[in-house]
Structures are given as structure tokens and as C-alpha cells.
Amino acid sequence: MEAATLKESFIDKTKSKLGVSPEDSRLSLTYLSLAFIILFVGGFLGLVQGLNRAGLFELPPWFDYYQVLTSHGILLVLVFTTLFMTGYFYAGVSHVHGGLSPKVRKMGWTAFGLMVFGVIMTVATVVAGNASVMYTFYPPMQASPWFYVGLTIMVVGIWVAAAGIWTSAVQWKKENKGKHLPLFTYFGVGAYLLLFLGSLGVTAEMAMLIPWAFGWVETVNVMLSRTLFWAFGHTAVNVWYLVAVSAWYIAVPKFVGGKLFNDTLARVVVILSVVLNVPGGFHHQIIDPAITEGVKFMHVFMSLSIALPSLLTAFAMFAVFARAGKRKGAKGIFGFLKKLPWTDVRFLAPMIAMIAFIPGGAGGIAQTNNQLNQTVHNSLWVVGHFHLTVGVTVALTFFGITYWLLPYLTKRTLTPRLNKLGVIQTWIWTIGMLFMSGAMHWVGLLGSPRRTSFSTYGDNATALSWDPYLFLLAIGGTLLFIGVALMVYIAFHLMFKAPKGETEFPIAEREANDITTPRWTERWGLWIVVAFAVISMGYVIPVVEMIVNAPPGSPPFQPW
Amino acid sequence: MKLPRQEEIWLVISVGVLVLSMVITGYQAFALGMTPPSGTETIDPQKVDEHEVFSEPGVYQTGENEYEVVMTLQMFSFTPGDIEIPAGSTVEFIMTSKDLVHGFQIAGTNVNAMVTPGHIQTITETFEEPGEYLVICNEYCGAGHQHMSTTITVK
Numbered sequence: 001m002e003a004a005t006l007k008e009s010f011i012d013k014t015k016s017k018l019g020v021s022p023e024d025s026r027l028s029l030t031y032l033s034l035a036f037i038i039l040f041v042g043g044f045l046g047l048v049q050g051l052n053r054a055g056l057f058e059l060p061p062w063f064d065y066y067q068v069l070t071s072h073g074i075l076l077v078l079v080f081t082t083l084f085m086t087g088y089f090y091a092g093v094s095h096v097h098g099g100l101s102p103k104v105r106k107m108g109w110t111a112f113g114l115m116v117f118g119v120i121m122t123v124a125t126v127v128a129g130n131a132s133v134m135y136t137f138y139p140p141m142q143a144s145p146w147f148y149v150g151l152t153i154m155v156v157g158i159w160v161a162a163a164g165i166w167t168s169a170v171q172w173k174k175e176n177k178g179k180h181l182p183l184f185t186y187f188g189v190g191a192y193l194l195l196f197l198g199s200l201g202v203t204a205e206m207a208m209l210i211p212w213a214f215g216w217v218e219t220v221n222v223m224l225s226r227t228l229f230w231a232f233g234h235t236a237v238n239v240w241y242l243v244a245v246s247a248w249y250i251a252v253p254k255f256v257g258g259k260l261f262n263d264t265l266a267r268v269v270v271i272l273s274v275v276l277n278v279p280g281g282f283h284h285q286i287i288d289p290a291i292t293e294g295v296k297f298m299h300v301f302m303s304l305s306i307a308l309p310s311l312l313t314a315f316a317m318f319a320v321f322a323r324a325g326k327r328k329g330a331k332g333i334f335g336f337l338k339k340l341p342w343t344d345v346r347f348l349a350p351m352i353a354m355i356a357f358i359p360g361g362a363g364g365i366a367q368t369n370n371q372l373n374q375t376v377h378n379s380l381w382v383v384g385h386f387h388l389t390v391g392v393t394v395a396l397t398f399f400g401i402t403y404w405l406l407p408y409l410t411k412r413t414l415t416p417r418l419n420k421l422g423v424i425q426t427w428i429w430t431i432g433m434l435f436m437s438g439a440m441h442w443v444g445l446l447g448s449p450r451r452t453s454f455s456t457y458g459d460n461a462t463a464l465s466w467d468p469y470l471f472l473l474a475i476g477g478t479l480l481f482i483g484v485a486l487m488v489y490i491a492f493h494l495m496f497k498a499p500k501g502e503t504e505f506p507i508a509e510r511e512a513n514d515i516t517t518p519r520w521t522e523r524w525g526l527w528i529v530v531a532f533a534v535i536s537m538g539y540v541i542p543v544v545e546m547i548v549n550a551p552p553g554s555p556p557f558q559p560w
Numbered sequence: 561m562k563l564p565r566q567e568e569i570w571l572v573i574s575v576g577v578l579v580l581s582m583v584i585t586g587y588q589a590f591a592l593g594m595t596p597p598s599g600t601e602t603i604d605p606q607k608v609d610e611h612e613v614f615s616e617p618g619v620y621q622t623g624e625n626e627y628e629v630v631m632t633l634q635m636f637s638f639t640p641g642d643i644e645i646p647a648g649s650t651v652e653f654i655m656t657s658k659d660l661v662h663g664f665q666i667a668g669t670n671v672n673a674m675v676t677p678g679h680i681q682t683i684t685e686t687f688e689e690p691g692e693y694l695v696i697c698n699e700y701c702g703a704g705h706q707h708m709s710t711t712i713t714v715k
Contacts, residue, residue: 011654014643035694064703066700066702066703066705085614097682104656110617132702134700138660138699139660140659140660140661140677141661141701141702189689210598222661222676222677222678223676223678223679226661226676239677264569280711285594285674287596287597287672287673287674288598288674288676289597289598289673289675289676289679289681290598290600290602290676290679291598291599292592292598293589293595293598294601296595296598297585297586297589297590300582300585300586301582304578304581304582307574307578308575311570311571311575312567312571315567315570315571317565319564319566319567340695344562365577365578365581366581369581369584369585369595370585370587370588370589370595371585371588371589371594371595371670373596373599373672374672375670375672377672377674378663378672378674378698379698381667386683446667446668447665447667447668447694447696449663449665449696449697450698450699451700451705452696452698452700452701452706453704453705454708455706455707455709457688457694457696457707457709458709460694460709460711461692462667462668462693462694463667463694473606504606525694529596539598548598549602550602550678551602551603551604551605551677551679552604552605552606552678553678554605554606554660554677555606557635557659557660557702558704559635559659559701559702559703559704560702
């Protein structure tokens with residue numbers, strides 16, 4: 001062998017053995033540290049809110065329930081998730097590509113700076129009492145203009161982070177002509193593409209709201225801005241879900257002694273998620289005026305189609321577990337369950353995350369059907385639903401990733417003691433969420449509304465009958481905060497205290513007989529065109545209708 | 561792409577469930593008239609008081625056992641409030657908002673609608689069971705949102 005190639009392969013091997021370079025590691029660790037700090041703050045706000053909602057705790061007037069709720073929502077559903085996602089994908093892409101290029105690393109840092117700057121600006125307006133508008137900021141409720149400017153800067157940060165991952169993918173393709181993008185990068189490219197497509201709606205909304213908030217225009221189109229928001233609001237949570245799914249396909253098989261189920265199928269799941277997701281936001285507007293029955297029914301179809309990739313994933317995961325179990329000698333249909341490593345937190349946390357998606361996904365399918373939606377819209381049922389999907393399926397998978405990603409980045413190891421603590425954390429989280437989400441689902445069916453501070457509505461008998469459930473909700477919320485505190489302790493322990501050693505970045509191998517991945521999976525241009533076609537199918541008619549037949553606009557209100 | 565046999569079965573069954581749910585939803589919506597509230601008529605949100613219908617909110621009898629409730633929603637009340645109707649009546653609620661987005665929900669029923677400024681929203685319900693029904697705003701509308709409620713008494 002020539003010296004040059006020998007040297008090259010040596011460099012390759014050391015890179016893959018040693019993993020991520022110190023510079024890349026620092027970038028990802030910065031994202032992840034901040035993510036866990038945000039989790040702690042957001043989790044604490046959740047606790048306070050749960051206790052208030054049950055009537056157990058009164059909040060001070062300078063930081064009331066609606067400020068707490070706005071901050072909790074933005075910090076956990078937007079900031080924690082985005083930071084974690086970016087730290088995770090930059091680390092993984094660095095690992096599978098053998099390091100990030102200086103240009104990509106710079107993009108990663110720029111994105112971080114923009115996100116932090118934007119978040120501080122936005123949250124400051126909420127804390128100052130000028131933006132109690134919730135994560136959805138429906139006009140004509142009007143926040144301080146800096147609330148919207150901050151969010152826009154955050155979105156620009158997301159675009160830069162996305163561009164970094166895409167750049168790294170293009171660089172890899174140039175160096176590896178004719179080869180398929182590594183599956184991990186493929187998920188990264190897809191997840192950021194979906195986030196980008198979703199963000200187009202909210203960016204257009206910001207272009208309407210910022211001039212309105214500064215007072216340059218007097219009124220705003222209420223229905224149009226709501227619709228543009230939900231193109232983003234619902235897509236975002238599906239992006240976090242897709243990030244979780246990437247770890248299920250790529251990392252989890254490693255911990256059960258299994259292999260990647262089917263490379264092509266995993267890529268098809270990414271494509272379907274990217275292509276189908278954005279119009280799903282419409283199911284948040286099923287009982288809105290200004291949208292015709294026909295359009296609403298079409299959107300039942302569009303929302304239900306999003307279930308398809310999840311159904312493919314559900315099969316794939318259980319197939320991986322069953323195959324791994326069979327290799328270990330499991331008998332019968334469910335024998336594999338006994339062979340699964342239930343005491344390994346790197347498996348347990350994502351496994352519970354997957355199981356939670358069975359009721360979570362089913363509840364989602366139910367409530368996207370028009371009439372069923374009408375029975376639960378804006379009730380606590382919906383809050384129970386997304387605490388199951390985002391709060392368990394996404395969050396527990398992110399926690400599961402943490403147990404190997406952090407020690408991989410810091411060149412430390414997960415000790416048996418810490419693993420045990422992680423198992424305890426996972427169960428506390430699960431039980432806490434059973435209480436909280438369960439109570440929310442039930443009391444929501446009875447009619448208790450979301451986003452409402454403690455109220456008996458003048459000692460109304462119906463409202464009083466909700467109180468026992470709200471008490472269960474508070475118990476769940478308390479357990480969850482204990483879970484948050486434990487998780488943050490574990491994360492920082494893994495960063496600074498755990499013993500030095502080598503931790504692998506788990507990338508499942510393909511099955512020996514896996515079919516060759518077809519070339520069309522790489523045709524991103526085509527998928528973008530298809531995505532835009534689906535988005536147009538969902539939005540052109542109602543949006544044109546909302547603009548052409550718009551009522552006179554609404555002036556602003558600041559009801560706090 | 562060739563799928564394993566079991567996966568084909570799984571997909572056929574699960575997609576079948578989705579299709580079935582769509583068929584039921586479509587049947588209920590279009591054959592049984594159970595579509596969710598979708599008022600498309602518009603109104604100037606700053607001139608609700610001058611509007612021909614909303615200048616006089618109230619309960620109007622329109623037939624035997626049939627009523628119309630013309631209602632405005634505003635921070636943090638429903639006008640008219642504390643409505644009384646006889647058991648067995650069918651009530652059409654015709655609503656609009658004078659300020660920001662509100663919700664109109666009657667706990668214990670399927671009555672649930674978003675009421676946005678600029679649009680006239682309608683929803684119909686038949687009240688068979690006598691009793692006091694709690695009406696709440698279920699869309700966050702500001703500092704007093706948790707107090708925005710009223711009742712419908714069915715006698």
C-alpha cells in the first residue's frame with residue numbers, strides 16, 4: 001500500500017476510534033449544557049404551574065400564572081429541544097464524517113450565539129410582563145415587539161444550524177462520490193429540512209406581526225396569522241419526534257444486541273416525515289371559523305397521513321427487538337421481551353419513550369378526526385397528549401441519548417451507579433407522567449380547559465368536580481420535577497465527574513442480508529418539490545380564502 | 561422496496577384503521593351534519609355594536625322549542641350571560657368577539673368553538689337534560705381569563 005493511503009486510513013481509523021475532535025466536542029457540549037440548564041428552569045416553572053393549577057400554591061403578581069406558562073412552553077418545547085437536537089446532530093455528524101470542517105463548526109457557533117441572543121430577548125419580555133402571550137402568541141393579543149424580534153433571531157439561528165448540517169453533508173458527498181449519505185447524517189439533513197419548511201410559516205407570520213407590534217400598521221389578519229403559526233407549531237414537535245426516531249433506528253439496536261432493521265425503510269421514514277408533515281398544523285384549527293367544512297375534512301386526511309411513518313417505525317422497532325431476542329434464544333411471540341436489557345438505562349429510557357407513543361400516537365389519531373377533536377379542543381386532554389408525546393416520547397429518548405452522548409463527548413464512562421440512578425430517574429419520570437398526563441386526559445374529557453389558572457368559576461359544581469384530578473396532576477408534576485432535578489444532576493455528573501474512559505457512539509450495523517439502498521433515497525431535490533406540492537395542497541385554498549375574504553383587521557390588545 | 565410479509569399485514573391493518581376513521585368522520589360530518597363549527601361570515605371587529613345582528617345580543621325564540629342566542633364575547637364575559645331555556649330546546653349560538661380570540665365551551669357537551677374577532681361563528685345544540693351547564697372561555701384571553709364564564713340553565 002502507498003504511504004499516502006496508509007496515512008489516510010490511519011487518520012480515518014484514529015478519528016473513528018477517538019471519535020469527535022476536541023473542538024467539535026466543545027461545540028456540542030456547550031449546546032447540551034445549556035439544554036439541561038433550560039430543562040431545569042423550564043421544569044421548575046412546570047412544577048410551580050402544576051401546584052397553582054391544583055389550587056395549592058399562589059403565584060406572586062409580578063410573575064403570574066400566564067408568565068410562568070408562556071416561559072415554560074417556550075423554554076421546553078422550543079429551546080430545550082432545539083439546543084439538544086443541535087448538540088446531538090453536530091456530535092453525531094462529526095463522528096460519522098470524521099470531524100466537522102472549520103466552516104461548519106463556525107456555523108454551529110454562530111447558530112448558538114443567535115439562538116441564545118434571541119431566547120434571552122424573548123424571555124426577557126415575558127419576565128418583564130410585556131408578553132404573556134403563550135407559545136402560540138395568537139394575535140390580536142400583542143406582545144412587546146422585542147418578543148417577536150427575539151423569536152425571529154432564534155429562527156435565524158435554527159437556519160444557520162441547519163445550513164451547517166447540510167454543508168457537512170455536501171462536503172461528505174464530495175469526498176465520497178457515489179456513496180449513500182450515512183444514515184445518521186440522513187436523519188440530520190431531513191430533520192433540519194423539516195424544521196426549515198415549518199419555520200417558513202412562522203417567518204411569514206413574523207413579517208406581519210413585527211410591523212404591527214411596532215405600530216407601523218394598525219391592524220392584523222387574525223386567521224391568517226393563526227394559520228401561519230400552526231404550520232410551524234405542529235411541525236416543530238414532529239421534528240423533535242423525528243430526532244428521537246433517529247436514535248431509535250441508529251442507537252437503540254446496539255443496546256439490545258440487534259442490528260439496523262432496514263436501511264431503506266429508515267430513509268423512507270425520513271422522507272415521508274419531511275414531505276407530509278407541514279399541513280398537519282391545520283388540525284389545531286378544526287373548530288375555527290373561516291375554514292370551510294370541505295377543507296377541514298381534507299385536513300383530516302393530511303393529518304392522518306403523518307401517522308404512516310410512525311406505523312412503519314413501530315413495526316421496525318419491535319422487529320429489531322424480536323430478532324435480537326431470537327438470536328439470544330427467545331421462544332414464542334413475546335419471549336423476546338424477557339431478553340431485553342431492562343436494567344440498562346440506555347435501552348430502558350428510549351423503550352418507555354416508544355411505548356408511550358402507542359397511546360400518544362393513538363390519542364393523536366383520535367383527536368385529529370373532526371368531531372372527536374371538537375370534544376377535546378383546548379381542554380386539558382390536549383395538554384395530556386403532548387406531555388405524553390413530547391414530554392415522554394421525545395424527552396425520555398433525549399435523556400436516553402444523554403447517557404452515552406455526554407460520556408462519549410467528555411471521554412468518560414457511565415458507571416453502574418449512574419446507570420442505576422438513570423433507571424430510577426426513568427421510572428420516576430414514567431410514574432410522574434402517568435399521574436399528570438393521565439389526570440389531564442381524563443379531566444380534559446370532562447371539560448376542564450387548558451391554559452387557565454386555578455379557578456372554581458364562582459364555586460360552580462362542575463368546576464369543583466375537576467379538583468381531585470387537578471390534585472393528581474400536581475402530584476405528577478411534583479414527581480416530574482424530581483425527575484428533572486435528577487436528570488440535570490446526572491447530565492452534569494457525566495460532563496464533569498464520571499470516571500475517564502472510552503464510550504462508543506452507538507451506530508447500529510446493517511443486517512448482512514439487508515437489501516441495497518436504492519439511489520432515489522438521495523434525491524433531495526425531488527423530496528423538496530414533493531414537500532412543497534403537499535404544502536401547497538394543504539394551504540393554497542384556505543390561505544387565499546383568508547386573504548381575499550378577510551374581515552377588517554384587528555387592533556392590538558394587551559390584556560395584562 | 562420489498563417488505564416482509566408481517567409488515568405488509570401490519571400496514572394493511574393499521575392503514576385500514578386510519579381509512580375507517582376517515583370514513584366515519586366523513587359520514588358523521590356530511591351525512592349526519594355533525595361538522596365542527598365553521599362560520600365563514602365576516603364582521604368588522606371594531607364595529608360589533610353597530611352590526612345589525614350583534615347590536616342587540618340576547619336570547620330569541622325562533623320556533624317551537626327553537627332558540628337563537630346572539631352572543632358577543634369580550635374580555636372577560638359573555639353577553640348575554642346566565643341564559644335560561646326550556647328542556648328539549650334546540651339552540652343556535654351566533655357569536656363573535658369584540659376584542660381577541662375567545663373560546664366557547666359548554667362543559668359536559670360537545671359544544672366547543674373558537675370565536676375570533678372578524679368572524680361570525682355558529683354552533684347548534686339540543687338540550688334534553690335539565691340542569692345548570694357551565695360555559696367557559698377555553699382560549700387564553702388575558703389576566704382575567706380564568707374568570708370568564710357563565711351558565712345556561714335548562715328547565
